[in-house]
Amino acid sequence: xxxxxxxxxxxxxxxxxxxxxxxxxxxxxxxxxxxxxxxxxxxxxxxxxxxxxxxxxxxxxxxxxxxxxxxxxxxxxxxxxxxxxxxxxxxxxxxxxxxxxxxxxxxxxxxxxxxxxxxxxxxxxxxxxxxxxxxxxxxxxxxxxxxxxxxxxxxxxxx
Numbered sequence: 315x316x317x318x319x320x321x322x323x324x325x326x327x328x329x330x331x332x333x334x335x336x337x338x339x340x341x342x343x344x345x346x347x348x349x350x351x352x353x354x355x356x357x358x359x360x361x362x363x364x365x366x367x368x369x370x371x372x373x374x375x376x377x378x379x380x381x382x383x384x385x386x387x388x389x390x391x392x393x394x395x396x397x398x399x400x401x402x403x404x405x406x407x408x409x410x411x412x413x414x415x416x417x418x419x420x421x422x423x424x425x426x427x428x429x430x431x432x433x434x435x436x437x438x439x440x441x442x443x444x445x446x447x448x449x450x451x452x453x454x455x456x457x458x459x460x461x462x463x464x465x466x467x468x469x470x471x472x473x
Contacts, residue, residue, distance in 0.1 A: 319392070319394070319414075319416045320348070320351075320394075323346050323348050323353070323392075323394040323416075324394050324396075324416060324418055326344075326346050326353065326356065326394070327344040327345050327346050327356075327371075327394045327395055327396045327418070328344060328396045328418060329344065330344025330345065330346070330356055330357065330358040330371065330396070331343050331344030331358055331359070331371065331396040331397075332344070333358055334358025334359050334360065334371070335358075335359075337363075338362060338363070339358060339359060339360045339361075339362055339363035340358070340359030340360050340361040340362045340363060340369065341359045341361065341427075341429060342359070342396070342397075342427070343358060343359040343370060343371040343372075343395070343396055343397055344356070344357070344358045344359075344371050344395070344396045345357050345358070345371040345372045345374070345375040345376075345393065345394065345395040345396070346375060346393075346394045347375050347376065347378075347379040347388065347391050347392070347393055347394075347412070348391060348392045348393075348394060349379075349388075349390055349391045349392075350390070354379045354382060354383070354388075354391060355375050355376075355378035355379035355381075355382055356375055356378070357371050357372075357373075357374025357375035357377075357378060358371050358374065359371045359374075360374055368402065370400065370402065370403050371395060371396070371403075372393065372395055372399055372403035372406060372407060373402070373403060373406055375393070376388070376393075376406050376407065376410050379391065379410075380410065386409075386410065386473060387410060387411045387473075388410040388411060388412050389411050389412075389413065390413060391410075391412045391413060392412065392413055392414045392415075392416065393407050393412045393414070393415045393416070394416045394417075395415070395416070395417050395418070396417070396418050396419060397417055397418065397419040397420070397421075397423065397424050397429075398417045398419065398420045398421045398424065399415065399417065400431045400434065401431065401434050401435055401438055409473075433446075
């Protein structure tokens with residue numbers, strides 16, 4: 315199936331990025347979630363306004379969209395974002411199961427503006443011992459059985 319992105323949705327994401335930036339809410343990032351040709355939810359970066367490092371535009375929009383539909387999945391939705399998603403936002407979009415992601419500026423553009431996520435892309439695949447934040451497993455034998463309990467839970471909702 316051919317994908318036909320709508321430039322007007324991207325223009326709205328870019329406008330949201332500018333709006334949030336000028337309001338001092340956070341960096342120049344905006345996002346809209348679209349379903350069936352209509353904006354379901356939108357957001358701009360709110361990291362500074364909320365003191366929340368996860369309040370990226372995509373996360374703000376994904377949370378609003380999921381709240382609106384009453385479900386954690388956004389199948390049938392497209393995500394338009396003013397900049398290529400960082401690893402956190404890319405992961406969230408995958409977990410939400412959006413159909414497509416469209417971005418305007420890329421990660422190199424963001425790096426030129428002081429938002430360099432390239433180190434984080436490398437950090438994700440680095441061995442635990444080589445990560446910037448010391449990371450180690452603790453009490454695995456106590457936590458691992460929770461996954462068997464989860465699988466045996468008769469009323470679980472798979473995701």
